[in-house]
Amino acid sequence: MSRRNQLGDLQLAIMRVLWSEGEASASAVHRALWDERGLAPTTIATMLRKMEHKGVVSHALEGRKFVYRPETTEAGVRRSMVEQLAQRLFGGDVAAFASYLISENEIDSAELSELEKLVAQKSRKEKETR
Amino acid sequence: MSRRNQLGDLQLAIMRVLWSEGEASASAVHRALWDERGLAPTTIATMLRKMEHKGVVSHALEGRKFVYRPETTEAGVRRSMVEQLAQRLFGGDVAAFASYLISENEIDSAELSELEKLVAQKSRKEKETR
DNA sequence: ACTTGTTAACTACCCAGGTAGTACTATCGT
DNA sequence: ACGATAGTACTACCTGGGTAGTTAACAAGT
Numbered sequence: 001m002s003r004r005n006q007l008g009d010l011q012l013a014i015m016r017v018l019w020s021e022g023e024a025s026a027s028a029v030h031r032a033l034w035d036e037r038g039l040a041p042t043t044i045a046t047m048l049r050k051m052e053h054k055g056v057v058s059h060a061l062e063g064r065k066f067v068y069r070p071e072t073t074e075a076g077v078r079r080s081m082v083e084q085l086a087q088r089l090f091g092g093d094v095a096a097f098a099s100y101l102i103s104e105n106e107i108d109s110a111e112l113s114e115l116e117k118l119v120a121q122k123s124r125k126e127k128e129t130r
Numbered sequence: 131m132s133r134r135n136q137l138g139d140l141q142l143a144i145m146r147v148l149w150s151e152g153e154a155s156a157s158a159v160h161r162a163l164w165d166e167r168g169l170a171p172t173t174i175a176t177m178l179r180k181m182e183h184k185g186v187v188s189h190a191l192e193g194r195k196f197v198y199r200p201e202t203t204e205a206g207v208r209r210s211m212v213e214q215l216a217q218r219l220f221g222g223d224v225a226a227f228a229s230y231l232i233s234e235n236e237i238d239s240a241e242l243s244e245l246e247k248l249v250a251q252k253s254r255k256e257k258e259t260r
Numbered sequence: 261a262c263t264t265g266t267t268a269a270c271t272a273c274c275c276a277g278g279t280a281g282t283a284c285t286a287t288c289g290t
Numbered sequence: 291a292c293g294a295t296a297g298t299a300c301t302a303c304c305t306g307g308g309t310a311g312t313t314a315a316c317a318a319g320t
Binding site: 009012078081082089094095104108112114115118119120126 | 139208209211212218219224225228229230231232234236237238242243245253256257
Binding site: 040 | 277
């Protein structure tokens, strides 16, 4: 649902800062992303304004500077974005998607056993509720 | 790798036609997508030109009409697009991605056993090669 | 030869992500 | 009181996806 939660790369980076800080001013976000991206402060500020217009963040006046807060959760964004890709590539078939991920990628054995456990667990639960 | 393989929605739809037909003229693609999208023929033609510029299709003159051929495979596109999302959302951690897909979505029990089998198989292979 | 229909080229928009310069304003240190 | 600094607003530009109208070329029917 909602194309509102479809975020670009920079937008995600910004959201990650906001999610981890809870809230942050434009300059704080800028500082947080400086090492990784080296963008101009105005770029961050502009992006934040665009994101507010889109509804994924909101701002409040605190003292004399803006403080931005996330208006969407990481889980929600993940959900929407994964869902969209699942739709586009696998016609919404999540199992096919998972199966693809597992068979077409390197996964070390520790992680494989984790996955095995997870699937087994879910499988068990599935049977209980029926 | 390659942002060339990042396709939009319409582009994917067009590629799907080309992949399944092997090759097709602009109007053939238009006909194939008419029911599902109802777009103007020029829209398809324009998109095909843009896609050629991008390098994902090529055209050849056949008689007096263009015939477009895919220059990228479905597997390649899937790979790139999944990889990009994995990067964006899970820092490239495929196992985390798979784990997310499985735990956060409805998957019926038949598919769960399939997954179980798949993981077990891969796990076994992993051990053999070490 | 003239009209008609198909196809391709060109051009134009809109939208959103991304990037940033410039201008304005308010605050702070001296 | 004044200049430096910080922070925001406005504007602009590029790219790429998506959508389509207009025009030009040409083939074919009558």
